[in-house]
Amino acid sequence: MTDFDEILGAFEEALELERELGTRTVECDRALLVPMRPAPPPAPRAPEAGAQPNRAGVAAPAKPVVPAPPAAPARPGARVDFAFIPLEMPAGAAADLLEKMVAAMGYAMSAVTVVAAGTAVKAPPAARVYVVLGSDAFRVFAPGQRAALGLWTEVAGVHTVVTYSPARILSYFGNDAEGLRKAKLQIWADLKSALARVGKKPPAPKR
Secondary structure, three states: OOHHHHHHHHHHHHHHHHHHHOOOOOOOOHHHHOOOOOOOOOOOOOOOOOOOEOOOOOEOOOOOOOOOOOOOOOOOOOOEEEEEEEOOOOOOHHHHHHHHHHHHOOOOHHHOEEOOHHHHHHOOOOEEEEEEEOHHHHHHHOOOOOOOOOOEEEEOOEEEEEEOOHHHHHHHOOOOHHHHHHHHHHHHHHHHHHHHHOOOOOOOOOO
16 A cells, blocks of 8 residues: 555545534545646757757757957058068078078067068068168169168168178178178178167177
8 A cells, every 4th residue: 555545545534534523524536636647848849050958968049149359450551660672582591691680680570571672662661761682682672773882862762771682692702701790790780770760779689
């Protein structure tokens, strides 16, 4: 006998006693006292598009898609302090030497512009100072103008200095260590002059 049957029997005995005593006249149908079955769980809803099931296997509501903010536009033609203008884009040892020159000035290569003379004459780069690497590059970049190594002039209204080409001195002084040293000293003097044009000094050498 289950607990429910015992409770039901005790309930019927109590009703019978009350009828005998004349205190209650309510009739009870045993069939009405069967335990109620729990209501069936609701049928699972079909997951919405984009919904991901959770750990219980029930699809969670899809999260609203928030559009990403628009990317900030790049700054076209940003002006740099220095634009280096070789006859041709340096490569190999010449590129390494140019990078060392720029680093000695206290700049990263990403902070300066390097553009070949043939391209620069068609679209002069936006810079405060032009450093032209070699007289051949200057003739292409500024046709009809004259300049000498280490002396200042202007091209398209921009202060311009001509110094040795890294590719040229490496080729010309390849077996002449003293000549190469003197050429590098000339380049360094011109670069310090270029720094002075923008109100800067070379950084202190690292110890």
